[in-house]
Amino acid sequence: MAIATPPASEAPAPLALEGPGPSDPADLTGLVPHASAPAEPATRDGVTIVVFSGEFDRVQAAFNIAVGAASSGLPVTMFFTFWGLDVITRPDARRIGRDPLRTAFRIMKPGGASRLPLTRFNFMGLGPRLMARLMSEFKMPTVPEMLELARSLDVKLVACTITMGVMGLTKEDLVPVDSYAGVATYLADAQARATNLFI
Amino acid sequence: MTEIAELPRAAIVVDATGLLCPMPIVKLAEAVKAAEVGQVIEVTATDPGLLEDAPAWARMTRHEIVGQYSKGDRHSFWFRKLHA
Numbered sequence: 001m002a003i004a005t006p007p008a009s010e011a012p013a014p015l016a017l018e019g020p021g022p023s024d025p026a027d028l029t030g031l032v033p034h035a036s037a038p039a040e041p042a043t044r045d046g047v048t049i050v051v052f053s054g055e056f057d058r059v060q061a062a063f064n065i066a067v068g069a070a071s072s073g074l075p076v077t078m079f080f081t082f083w084g085l086d087v088i089t090r091p092d093a094r095r096i097g098r099d100p101l102r103t104a105f106r107i108m109k110p111g112g113a114s115r116l117p118l119t120r121f122n123f124m125g126l127g128p129r130l131m132a133r134l135m136s137e138f139k140m141p142t143v144p145e146m147l148e149l150a151r152s153l154d155v156k157l158v159a160c161t162i163t164m165g166v167m168g169l170t171k172e173d174l175v176p177v178d179s180y181a182g183v184a185t186y187l188a189d190a191q192a193r194a195t196n197l198f199i
Numbered sequence: 200m201t202e203i204a205e206l207p208r209a210a211i212v213v214d215a216t217g218l219l220c221p222m223p224i225v226k227l228a229e230a231v232k233a234a235e236v237g238q239v240i241e242v243t244a245t246d247p248g249l250l251e252d253a254p255a256w257a258r259m260t261r262h263e264i265v266g267q268y269s270k271g272d273r274h275s276f277w278f279r280k281l282h283a
Contacts, residue, residue, distance in 0.1 A: 068221035071228035072259040138219050149225065 046075035046193035048186065053199055054083030056116035056128055056143050062199040063146035069195075070153035077189040078150065080177075081160035085169060086111035087143065088159060093173035102168030109167075113144040113175075147175070158185060206266045206277055209241035210234055216245045216273065223249050224256055227278070231262060234280045239265065243275040250274055 047069040051062050062078065070076045080088050089111030097103040121127040132142060141149060151157065157177040164170070164180070171180060179185065190196045211230045215223035223244040230240045242253070250269075253276040257264045266277035 064221050068224055071221065071225045072256055073228075074259065139217055139222070140219055141222070153225075 044192060044194040046077075046189075047195040047197070048077045048079065048190045048193050049196075050186065050198045051078055051080045051084035051087060052082050053119075054086035054111075054116055055119040056131070057119050058199050059084070059087050059113075059116060059143055060140075060146065062197070063141075063143065063150060065197065066150050066155050067146060067153060070150065070155050075156070075193070076150075076153075077156040077158060077186070077193075079158045079160060079186045079189075081163045085159065085163060085167060085174070086116060087113050087147065088157065088174050088177060089113075089169065090173060090175055091115065093169070097168035099168075105168055111169075111173075113147055114142065116143060156189075207239045207279075209277060210238035211240045213240065213242040215242055215249075218244065219246050220248050220252070224252055227253075227256065228260075231260070231278060231280050236280050236283055238280050240278045240280065241275060242278070243273055245272050245274070247272070247274065249276070253278075 047065065049062050049066055051059060053059065053062075066076045066078055086109065091110075091112035091114060093106070093111060095103065095106045095110065097106050116128065117125065118127045118131060121131075135142070156179075159171075159174055159177045159180045161180050161182055164174075211234050213223075213226050213230045215226045218226065223242065223246055227240070227242045230242070234240050242249075253267075253274075254264060256262075257278065262281050263279045264276055265279050266275075268275045
């Protein structure tokens, strides 16, 4: 018997099983044929994420969503702005800005994906190290690994040019990204996607 | 009750045990991408999130789940690749 796909407007019909099914549908110990009816294609597929924050817990969440979405076949754009630029700053980026204020900025906020603080329990940098140890016990990818993973899954990485200027960052200070752009680029992608996040 | 023996043999077996979200889905997507259309891919994870994430992934990517099996904290799903 074929499994019929109910029209989207109606409540889904009870799962039609081929042959005798398990007595209790909630019983996950049995092997159940699963009707994963192909979903209606969404009119606007995909995700954009504005990565505004530079703390590694928030950034980790942003990458989780980006990598998960990209693995589900959705187009993903990550737009790095303000403190989020720390994530894509090269660890060996120069510390000298074009004026004393920007130099001070570069020294106080050197950036780099492996140097991000925590939003809570930072303890002058001890917190992130302890968190990294906990995460490695769970085989969780680190932020630099997530960045590579996102790149390999064709997540589009965009650096915000206006905040780069404010922070005294040049293209040479950043890891390779797909484009250097502004709000119109972000909005053009955001309009075409169903999920738009600001983290 | 469908027996495991009745399932088509998986062409690719993904061991995602010990991995946490989003890695089981990332590994699964990799395997499905590498498979031929019509082939069956088996994924096993210890992350209980897979119980919800696997069907959600199948809906988004429009591939088919042909079987599911849990024993203790190990959860397995069998996917059939429906399209390239």
